[in-house]
Amino acid sequence: MRNNGGYLSQACSAAEQLAWLYNEALNLGDPTLPMIPQPFGGVPAPGNDDYVTGAGYNGPFEPQYDRLFIAPAHYALVAYATLIETGRMSAEGLEMFNKDGSSVEMIGAEHSPGMEVHNGTLGIGLSTGAGLAYGRRLRGEPGEVCVFMSDGEVQEGQTWEAIQACAHHGIDNVWAIMDVNDQQCDGAMSSVMEVRDIATKMRAFGATVVEIDAHDLDAMRQARKEPHKGQPLIILAHSSPTQGMSFLQKRFPRLHYVRFKSEQERNEMNISIAKELGVEPVEFEKH
Amino acid sequence: MVEMVTRPYAGAFEKYALANKDVLCMSADLTSSCEIDGFRDRHPEQFMSMGMAEQNMLSFAGGLGLAGYRPFIHTFGVFTYRRPYDQLMASIAYPRRKVRLMGFLPGVTTPGGMTHQAIEDIAIMRAMPNMSILETGDATEVESLCEAADSIDGPVYCRVLRGTVPRLFDSPIKVGEMRELSHGDDILVVTAGITTEEALRAKTALVNAGVSIRHLHLNTIKPFDSKRLLDHLQSVKHGVITLENHVINGGIGSLVAETIAEAGIQKKLVRLGLKDTYAHGGSRSYLMRYYGLDALALVNGIENLMNIETNIDADDLESARVDAVHSSAKAEAL
Numbered sequence: 001m002r003n004n005g006g007y008l009s010q011a012c013s014a015a016e017q018l019a020w021l022y023n024e025a026l027n028l029g030d031p032t033l034p035m036i037p038q039p040f041g042g043v044p045a046p047g048n049d050d051y052v053t054g055a056g057y058n059g060p061f062e063p064q065y066d067r068l069f070i071a072p073a074h075y076a077l078v079a080y081a082t083l084i085e086t087g088r089m090s091a092e093g094l095e096m097f098n099k100d101g102s103s104v105e106m107i108g109a110e111h112s113p114g115m116e117v118h119n120g121t122l123g124i125g126l127s128t129g130a131g132l133a134y135g136r137r138l139r140g141e142p143g144e145v146c147v148f149m150s151d152g153e154v155q156e157g158q159t160w161e162a163i164q165a166c167a168h169h170g171i172d173n174v175w176a177i178m179d180v181n182d183q184q185c186d187g188a189m190s191s192v193m194e195v196r197d198i199a200t201k202m203r204a205f206g207a208t209v210v211e212i213d214a215h216d217l218d219a220m221r222q223a224r225k226e227p228h229k230g231q232p233l234i235i236l237a238h239s240s241p242t243q244g245m246s247f248l249q250k251r252f253p254r255l256h257y258v259r260f261k262s263e264q265e266r267n268e269m270n271i272s273i274a275k276e277l278g279v280e281p282v283e284f285e286k287h
Numbered sequence: 288m289v290e291m292v293t294r295p296y297a298g299a300f301e302k303y304a305l306a307n308k309d310v311l312c313m314s315a316d317l318t319s320s321c322e323i324d325g326f327r328d329r330h331p332e333q334f335m336s337m338g339m340a341e342q343n344m345l346s347f348a349g350g351l352g353l354a355g356y357r358p359f360i361h362t363f364g365v366f367t368y369r370r371p372y373d374q375l376m377a378s379i380a381y382p383r384r385k386v387r388l389m390g391f392l393p394g395v396t397t398p399g400g401m402t403h404q405a406i407e408d409i410a411i412m413r414a415m416p417n418m419s420i421l422e423t424g425d426a427t428e429v430e431s432l433c434e435a436a437d438s439i440d441g442p443v444y445c446r447v448l449r450g451t452v453p454r455l456f457d458s459p460i461k462v463g464e465m466r467e468l469s470h471g472d473d474i475l476v477v478t479a480g481i482t483t484e485e486a487l488r489a490k491t492a493l494v495n496a497g498v499s500i501r502h503l504h505l506n507t508i509k510p511f512d513s514k515r516l517l518d519h520l521q522s523v524k525h526g527v528i529t530l531e532n533h534v535i536n537g538g539i540g541s542l543v544a545e546t547i548a549e550a551g552i553q554k555k556l557v558r559l560g561l562k563d564t565y566a567h568g569g570s571r572s573y574l575m576r577y578y579g580l581d582a583l584a585l586v587n588g589i590e591n592l593m594n595i596e597t598n599i600d601a602d603d604l605e606s607a608r609v610d611a612v613h614s615s616a617k618a619e620a621l
Contacts, residue, residue, distance in 0.1 A: 044383045045417065046441070110382060117349070118377045127343045128378055131350020139354060161343030169335070
């Protein structure tokens with residue numbers, strides 16, 4: 001609200017999924033990085049010995065713990081909010097969002113809280129997760145690798161390369177939950193590039209697939225129990241991009257990045273969303 | 288007569304990988320073409336077939352790097368960066384994963400034409416932060432490549448020679464150290480990879496013509512020791528000539544040009560290589576002649592730079608070594 005818009009619909013569609021991952025589904029240790037994020041500390045380079053990724057907010061790298069990749073880095077805002085709500089990051093972290101010199105970047109970078117790899121280029125997350133999972137299996141580590149994905153990524157060929165590689169090598173210590181909100185930058189996916197039946201295609205490529213309602217926690221819990229020996233498990237979580245913020249329906253189908261069209265719209269949305277969420281409207285800073 | 292070595296990479300990789308259990312061998316459907324078919328058959332537990340899917344392979348290798356492995360990716364050079372450039376940047380170069388990209392068929396060493404000839408790979412990799420670049424020029428360098436590449440703290444791209452490879456040197460690659468092959472004072476010749484052999488073919492004829500050559504062979508292109516190069520530049524009277532199996536923009540010709548310009552010294556520079564052009568399919572010796580990458584092109588370049596006539600013609604040069612296109616030392620005619 002204060003930033004005059006943002007990646008709001010991603011929060012609507014994915015809030016329950018991320019909450020479930022952090023609260024129940026993943027075995028994560030306590031955070032290893034300060035509750036208030038450090039400023040940007042430079043990129044990986046020879047001599048930058050203090051460089052760390054944001055993975056420490058998800059706990060330490062120990063064999064028994066799971067690892068999480070947020071494949072669509074545009075979901076950073078809702079991912080940061082989840083870190084705050086689960087006590088892994090201080091609320092001050094969000095004040096640094098998209099500010100110059102901050103590590104709490106708009107498109108999550110490796111060094112952003114909760115992130116471990118760069119995923120802003122869509123479609124590379126599952127491959128990286130599969131590689132890490134294979135490596136962890138070779139090392140005999142019990143911890144698994146979870147990739148949070150978005151449905152737009154199925155338009156990229158690499159996603160299918162990753163699924164076939166997982167199946168070929170029997171990589172079953174990687175699993176994914178995909179936010180299927182039928183939205184992408186240009187609008188509804190069906191209008192931008194029809195992807196047809198994702199579940200059938202994924203099964204044909206060698207994944208175990210379960211389809212659920214993304215706003216139903218019990219369905220998630222049940223889906224995670226699906227046996228997937230020798231295959232990756234992919235949970236397709238069908239979501240509403242306006243869940244909890246009905247006002248956004250007025251902007252359908254251009255929901256990828258919601259920029260308020262007028263001060264009036266911003267005010268109306270502020271009051272409407274606050275009411276629906278049961279919180280006070282946000283106070284705007286002077287611009 | 289130069290000793291010829293058959294498939295030097297095959298044995299060298301196997302020996303190195305077996306002694307280093309965190310090395311994983313990855314291949315994208317070019318296993319025998321990259322001389323690792325024996326390794327695959329004997330050590331399947333350390334081998335991964337990734338299929339014709341380079342984008343996934345590179346990100347997957349990045350993930351293996353996160354788990355502490357050091358993947359050696361084997362494919363033709365072009366396939367390590369053209370299609371999967373985004374993955375190379377995001378999954379390997381940016382996070383400095385210890386991935387070793389073994390790029391076979393550098394430049395015009397293949398009759399496979401544009402789709403198989405990595406002619407701008409060095410320019411691309413030089414522009415990529417965190418990436419190192421090694422290039423092999425003989426069998427000894429190929430044999431020592433795995434250890435040299437694996438000593439680098441970060442990702443590295445290597446131009447690898449395969450099949451029948453001449454032995455020109457008797458000491459292994461030392462990362463960051465250029466080879467000083469002759470110490471004349473008329474002109475500096477800088478070569479890398481297969482062009483070093485070409486420069487050596489012209490050596491006797493040039494000596495007989497009274498031209499004093501200072502010859503440097505580069506096996507480490509990034510990081511690069513500009514200071515050492517400057518010392519050599521200042522030791523010659525007439526200037527410097529570069530000969531590369533690559534386009535002249537962004538490769539070692541550019542590297543030398545940048546060094547000269549940044550130091551503010553006045554030296555003539557002639558850059559020989561592919562002159563802003565694609566090549567086509569043909570034998571190595573044909574392509575090197577056609578595009579001006581061979582010993583004769585070097586002699587002509589020296590004549591132009593020094594404004595002299597040497598009267599050297601093709602018959603005065605040591606005979607070009609002609610690889611049989613259908614040699615059994617290679618998996619295919621490529």
